[in-house]
Amino acid sequence: MKFINFTQHVLTPEQLKAAQIMGATEIINIPDPSRFNDNCTDNGENSYKLVEKIAKEIAELIGNDNSAIVHFPISSPYVMSLFWKKYGYIQAKMPKCKVESYWRAVVVKARFVFSHTDRVTVEEPQPDGSVIKKSVFKFIKFVG
Numbered sequence: 001m002k003f004i005n006f007t008q009h010v011l012t013p014e015q016l017k018a019a020q021i022m023g024a025t026e027i028i029n030i031p032d033p034s035r036f037n038d039n040c041t042d043n044g045e046n047s048y049k050l051v052e053k054i055a056k057e058i059a060e061l062i063g064n065d066n067s068a069i070v071h072f073p074i075s076s077p078y079v080m081s082l083f084w085k086k087y088g089y090i091q092a093k094m095p096k097c098k099v100e101s102y103w104r105a106v107v108v109k110a111r112f113v114f115s116h117t118d119r120v121t122v123e124e125p126q127p128d129g130s131v132i133k134k135s136v137f138k139f140i141k142f143v144g
Helices: 013-021 045-062 077-093 101-109
Strands: 002-005 026-029 068-072 110-125 131-143
Touching: 002 045, 013 068, 013 131, 045 068, 045 077, 045 101, 077 101, 101 110
Parallel strands: 002 026, 002 068, 068 110
Antiparallel strands: 110 131
16 A cells, blocks of 8 residues: 655654554655645635645555555645645535546545654753753654
8 A cells, every 4th residue: 555645754764664554565755845835825826726736646646556545734734724625525525426536536545644743852952051952743653
């Protein structure tokens, strides 16, 4: 089964192991995730186009496989909200309405997961006696 990492970050070793436990036999990191960035400066018009672009790419990456795990999120919270609204609408209406084949593939074949992390504060003493505090996100598990 494909595990499609659709986030802005490369999977950590812990995430890779968890994906394999979930049945992933192929890990796919999307190329250049920055192309899905959205700054919402056009009252959302391009955001709707971006939602379609994300759905099309997921469907292409799933291809002929019967299912895939998709690690989200990507883009802005606004784009993600539009994605889930459309996903939910299609999921509810799909048996009765005609939808684009790429959306059908996304709704039927994709299982979405999200990383659950713990924020850990790390203190790094400096040579001058000062201390730098950093937040490190420690992967706990995939949820979804």
